[in-house]
Amino acid sequence: MLILASGSPRRRELLASAGVDCTVLRVDIDETPSAGELPTDYIARMVSAKAKAAVQALQSDPSLLKISETAEDTQIVLTADTIGVLPDGRSVLIKPEDKADAFAMWQQMSGVNHQIWTAVQATQVKKAADDTITVTNTVNILEKTDVQFVALDDAMMERYWQSGEPQDKAGGYAIQGGAAAWVARIDGSYTNVVGLPLAQTLTLLQQLGHQV
Numbered sequence: 001m002l003i004l005a006s007g008s009p010r011r012r013e014l015l016a017s018a019g020v021d022c023t024v025l026r027v028d029i030d031e032t033p034s035a036g037e038l039p040t041d042y043i044a045r046m047v048s049a050k051a052k053a054a055v056q057a058l059q060s061d062p063s064l065l066k067i068s069e070t071a072e073d074t075q076i077v078l079t080a081d082t083i084g085v086l087p088d089g090r091s092v093l094i095k096p097e098d099k100a101d102a103f104a105m106w107q108q109m110s111g112v113n114h115q116i117w118t119a120v121q122a123t124q125v126k127k128a129a130d131d132t133i134t135v136t137n138t139v140n141i142l143e144k145t146d147v148q149f150v151a152l153d154d155a156m157m158e159r160y161w162q163s164g165e166p167q168d169k170a171g172g173y174a175i176q177g178g179a180a181a182w183v184a185r186i187d188g189s190y191t192n193v194v195g196l197p198l199a200q201t202l203t204l205l206q207q208l209g210h211q212v
């Protein structure tokens with residue numbers, strides 16, 4: 001069975017909607033961007049740090065890995081990271097720290113286009129007889145979706161902040177929730193915005209020989 005190393009319920013639900021069962025392993029990493037770090041570098045660092053943390057957790061508790069110790073028996077650990085990117089191509093939007101941070105992000109997205117990027121990493125691991133976990137293959141994809149927001153006023157932003165939904169979402173919004181009314185159009189994968197580009201992820205899993 002697939003190990004989804006993500007605390008995001010959206011990712012698990014998307015995989016379940018495609019009939020993919022997974023075991024959830026929560027990993028906690030520092031998601032602070034470095035000064036001047038470009039979106040491509042930041043998102044690659046995040047998705048790989050989440051995978052490293054997951055492999056470490058498996059190493060501490062190898063019983064989480066439901067595979068035998070034969071060389072052919074491997075398991076896939078899936079990690080993902082979702083960010084917003086402003087039209088300057090440099091500004092990364094992650095989860096808002098507080099209300100002021102959310103408002104500042106939304107003001108920059110009001111009435112214009114931004115992009116949502118999700119990076120997905122499939123890390124194939126195997127277990128040796130002494131319970132050592134080794135990574136046998138790593139494959140990454142990066143999917144980008146253009147999103148255009150309507151013009152937002154203070155009352156719309158205030159109402160949405162009070163809903164409690166923005167707090168744990170990249171860019172401080174959920175297209176699958178209250179912010180659906182803010183989205184004039186998108187160009188690209190919808191599920192990518194929700195946190196996991198489903199069709200592309202299934203292709204990735206198939207490439208690694210995982211039955212989907």
Ligand SMILES: Cc1cn([C@H]2C[C@H](O)[C@@H](COP(=O)(O)OP(=O)(O)OP(=O)(O)O)O2)c(=O)[nH]c1=O
Pocket residue numbers: 005006007008009010026027031050080081082083095116168169170171173174175176193194195
């Ligand atoms: C833009 C957008 C983001 N999101 C979510 C997807 C991700 O869960 C979250 C971005 O944060 P992430 O750090 O990508 O994911 P996470 O912290 O929820 O889970 P983990 O790190 O354990 O994998 O924002 C939506 O649900 N809807 C949206 O429209």
